[in-house]
Amino acid sequence: MEGGTGALGALLLADARLPVGGHAHSATLEAALEAGMPAERIPDYIRARLATVARTEAAAAVAALRAARGEPVDFGPVQAALAARTPSAPLREASAALGRGLARLARRVAAGHPAVRALDTAGRAVPGLRVLRPVALGALGAAFGMTAEQTARASLYDDVQTVTAAALKLRPGDPLAAVDRLLAAAPRIEEVVREAAATATPHDIPACSAPLIDHWAGAHAHTTRRLFVA
Amino acid sequence: MTRTDTAAPRLPARETGAPAPGPGPAGAPGTGAGPAAGSGGGGLNPAEPAVIAVRRVGARTVPVALEAGTFLRPRVMRRPGTALRVALAAVRAALCAGDDVRLRIDVGPGAELELVDPNGTVAYNARGGRAAWGASVRLAEGARMSWTEPSFVVSDGADVLREIDADLAEGAELLWREALVLGRTGERGGALLATTRVRLAGRELLAEDLDLRAPGLRGLPGVLGGARVVGQVGLFGRAPGGSADPDRLDLAGPGALWRWTGEHPYRSEAPLTRVWRAWGGHA
Numbered sequence: 186m187e188g189g190t191g192a193l194g195a196l197l198l199a200d201a202r203l204p205v206g207g208h209a210h211s212a213t214l215e216a217a218l219e220a221g222m223p224a225e226r227i228p229d230y231i232r233a234r235l236a237t238v239a240r241t242e243a244a245a246a247v248a249a250l251r252a253a254r255g256e257p258v259d260f261g262p263v264q265a266a267l268a269a270r271t272p273s274a275p276l277r278e279a280s281a282a283l284g285r286g287l288a289r290l291a292r293r294v295a296a297g298h299p300a301v302r303a304l305d306t307a308g309r310a311v312p313g314l315r316v317l318r319p320v321a322l323g324a325l326g327a328a329f330g331m332t333a334e335q336t337a338r339a340s341l342y343d344d345v346q347t348v349t350a351a352a353l354k355l356r357p358g359d360p361l362a363a364v365d366r367l368l369a370a371a372p373r374i375e376e377v378v379r380e381a382a383a384t385a386t387p388h389d390i391p392a393c394s395a396p397l398i399d400h401w402a403g404a405h406a407h408t409t410r411r412l413f414v415a
Numbered sequence: 416m417t418r419t420d421t422a423a424p425r426l427p428a429r430e431t432g433a434p435a436p437g438p439g440p441a442g443a444p445g446t447g448a449g450p451a452a453g454s455g456g457g458g459l460n461p462a463e464p465a466v467i468a469v470r471r472v473g474a475r476t477v478p479v480a481l482e483a484g485t486f487l488r489p490r491v492m493r494r495p496g497t498a499l500r501v502a503l504a505a506v507r508a509a510l511c512a513g514d515d516v517r518l519r520i521d522v523g524p525g526a527e528l529e530l531v532d533p534n535g536t537v538a539y540n541a542r543g544g545r546a547a548w549g550a551s552v553r554l555a556e557g558a559r560m561s562w563t564e565p566s567f568v569v570s571d572g573a574d575v576l577r578e579i580d581a582d583l584a585e586g587a588e589l590l591w592r593e594a595l596v597l598g599r600t601g602e603r604g605g606a607l608l609a610t611t612r613v614r615l616a617g618r619e620l621l622a623e624d625l626d627l628r629a630p631g632l633r634g635l636p637g638v639l640g641g642a643r644v645v646g647q648v649g650l651f652g653r654a655p656g657g658s659a660d661p662d663r664l665d666l667a668g669p670g671a672l673w674r675w676t677g678e679h680p681y682r683s684e685a686p687l688t689r690v691w692r693a694w695g696g697h698a
Binding site for chain 1: 610
């Protein structure tokens with residue numbers, strides 16, 4: 186790949202057909218439903234994520250995009266800040282699994298880009314933790330020539346659509362209703378996009394926690410009857 | 416020996432919890448930049464911190480400074496063993512509107528401090544005002560500290576910032592226990608933002624803002640749902656033994672949090688005590 190892809194890159198990163206392994210994830214929705222959350226509360230669950238974990242990840246993706254402009258590029262501080270803001274081991278593992286898919290894609294399509302060559306700096310930052318999804322997303326955003334807003338929106342869109350798509354498999358219903366759920370969240374998504382785009386350094390990444398999401402993810406990691414890995 | 420790196424964590428913008436899209440009401444108390452961190456800001460009255468500084472002499476830990484603050488007075492408790500046990504006594508009632516309770520703790524190299532707060536904290540109805548409770552903890556190389564805060568109750572109408580900032584040098588270990596309770600019996604509780612920052616050997620180990628200010632947000636599925644109690648035991652500087660558990664959060668670095676959420680504070684007692692003991696806490 187030569188030069189930026191601009192708007193096309195943003196579409197590509199939001200496309201569920203991108204072969205990065207996202208189809209195996211439910212953004213902890215499966216565990217939430219397993220724990221008894223009624224399906225009617227899925228819009229509230231999306232709202233909870235946008236106020237907490239999804240917000241943190243979008244800001245981290247922007248911080249990674251900014252780090253990708255450094256010389257030399259060092260993703261270590263972003264990876265470490267995000268790891269400190271993700272106390273749940275199963276959620277770090279889920280993020281690292283998605284990060285691996287994105288990193289593989291990045292190395293295929295933009296191997297020579299300085300941000301992609303520097304992905305190893307993230308893997309070395311925290312012992313035993315491979316590159317997390319937002320860091321790989323920020324590196325790809327840099328390679329694709331995306332803006333901070335595009336990168337944050339790709340991260341948030343992916344989070345919400347992971348929930349809506351998993352909901353269709355876990356509680357089959359009208360696929361058009363899933364689109365409604367996404368669009369209902371649009372004003373809040375744009376609010377978080379604006380906030381995340383202003384993330385200048387890893388220190389600025391918010392650390393809003395969601396205790397029940399952490400708990401559900403922990404319970405899900407030990408169940409044998411599951412459709413999604415996380 | 417004290418470090419003066421007290422940079423406050425960046426506070427998140429307040430989530431209004433309002434169902435309507437768009438920015439929240441600008442006139443609501445506390446809307447905007449969030450509670451100011453640090454003394455004197457955000458309508459808080461100037462207050463003196465309580466100071467506890469200890470160091471190791473031979474095999475024992477001795478006090479270097481025990482200074483009463485505006486709200487808390489440290490008192491040594493005579494006990495056998497090499498650790499120094501210090502209890503916090505109330506100087507005057509807190510937390511009322513404008514109160515800014517500050518605690519500064521310094522544990523020297525290889526020293527061992529057991530800090531107990533037999534009373535806990537109640538944040539009272541602030542009637543539009545706010546209050547803050549902050550602790551800054553510095554553990555030198557090889558220092559150990561255990562710390563129990565039995566309950567931190569946020570009454571209806573209270574608006575409180577609870578800040579913990581802990582800086583651990585290489586080989587230091589902090590075991591900590593607290594129970595955040597939204598409301599007294601029969602209440603749903605006021606606004607609480609609990610921020611926790613733990614660094615180990617200069618690297619961030621845990622950064623967490625538990626934002627329980629807006630009832631519309633904290634009641635969402637995934638945040639607290641219907642729970643009004645968050646009880647936790649944290650071990651920082653060492654990864655505890657034992658197997659994985661849904662309530663146990665193994666951090667990316669050496670440390671873990673064990674977190675209980677539920678409706679009734681007394682139900683958190685037994686599981687928290689079990690974990691506290693298993694992770695090396697005193698009886």
